[in-house]
């Protein structure tokens with residue numbers, strides 16, 4: 495990586511992404527819903543948690559490695575699935591290469607812009623993510639394609655309720671990137687020559703199709719056609735989830751769990767892992783930060799399934815706080831998207847390096863040999879911080 499390309503925090507990656515991307519592309523990464531209460535709480539809540547470091551007692555070596563859904567990973571941070579659309583010409587392939595270079599696994603979104611076969615060629619620690627979209631037969635076909643491609647796990651995401659309003663306005667995402675659209679976007683795009691040039695070099699405009707929603711080897715249907723189909727699909731039941739788990743037959747994660755009762759239902763249907771998550775503040779605004787809901791869920795099901803967390807991770811210290819409160823590992827969304835937008839593959843590697851070194855520093859300060867040694871009493875938790883959702887009141 496060129497010397498001046500390196501950034502030292504995720505916030506700087508975000509600033510760089512904002513500078514590099516056309517306004518509508520940048521705001522589609524910010525996403526979130528309604529007033530943004532949840533997306534803000536996801537990030538800010540980590541600042542309410544503190545540390546109590548030792549002055550003496552640091553260990554010479556710290557071990558960050560762990561396993562998630564059967565995969566050995568070098569640090570407790572995974573790539574959460576996101577529909578990357580138009581951020582960078584190499585999209586998910588660049589992210590997969592970066593994750594492989596840093597020894598971690600990746601979730602690939604149903605709405606990804608690259609075919610799963612190309613992404614797995616760059617990183618074989620790949621979990622394919624599905625939405626409940628199109629009903630059982632259509633889902634079975636997509637899952638079969640993921641299996642044939644070599645995906646080592648399935649992530650199912652169901653925490654989506656089609657809430658589209660944002661107080662700061664939603665980006666106008668074009669149906670397809672044709673000449674007419676390019677001209678309409680010209681004022682914002684022409685002020686971002688580097689972004690435009692990155693696509694110019696590939697001689698193809700941003701991909702607004704979703705290749706993993708159709709058969710292997712085809713371009714895939716347009717994003718909006720598929721989104722409309724999703725809106726028209728009957729929402730899933732727990733029986734559908736059990737069916738999908740059975741159909742997949744391998745490591746299976748339910749992402750988006752925020753209540754203890756739902757976590758227990760997930761255990762009942764035999765999932766391997768859950769991610770405590772509110773879809774990065776993109777689902778119902780007003781849902782508490784994932785980190786607030788984590789302790790009650792980890793207490794209830796942590797010995798039965800692998801408990802992960804995603805939402806608001808921007809620093810290595812955030813990862814350490816989440817692990818101390820019961821997570822096995824975390825997944826990141828916007829942090830790597832900003833890295834990708836800022837510097838492509840090396841920007842994602844840079845983000846993973848920032849998190850790795852932040853985790854290592856926190857372990858050193860706390861006098862821990864491994865992330866496995868972290869416990870709630872390593873963290874200062876203010877009164878009233880946590881939220882136990884879906885727990886019957888004690889009478």
Ligand SMILES: Cc1cc2nc3c(=O)[nH]c(=O)nc-3n(C[C@H](O)[C@H](O)[C@H](O)COP(=O)(O)O)c2cc1C
Pocket residue numbers: 522523524525536574575576577578603604605623651749771772773774775776804805806807825826827828829
């Ligand atoms: C732009 C964007 C697109 C996303 N697309 C998906 C998706 O396709 N599938 C999914 O399961 N989650 C999706 N998510 C949610 C992320 O996987 C993850 O839960 C969230 O980003 C975590 O919060 P963070 O961004 O604060 O790290 C998306 C999030 C963002 C910001």
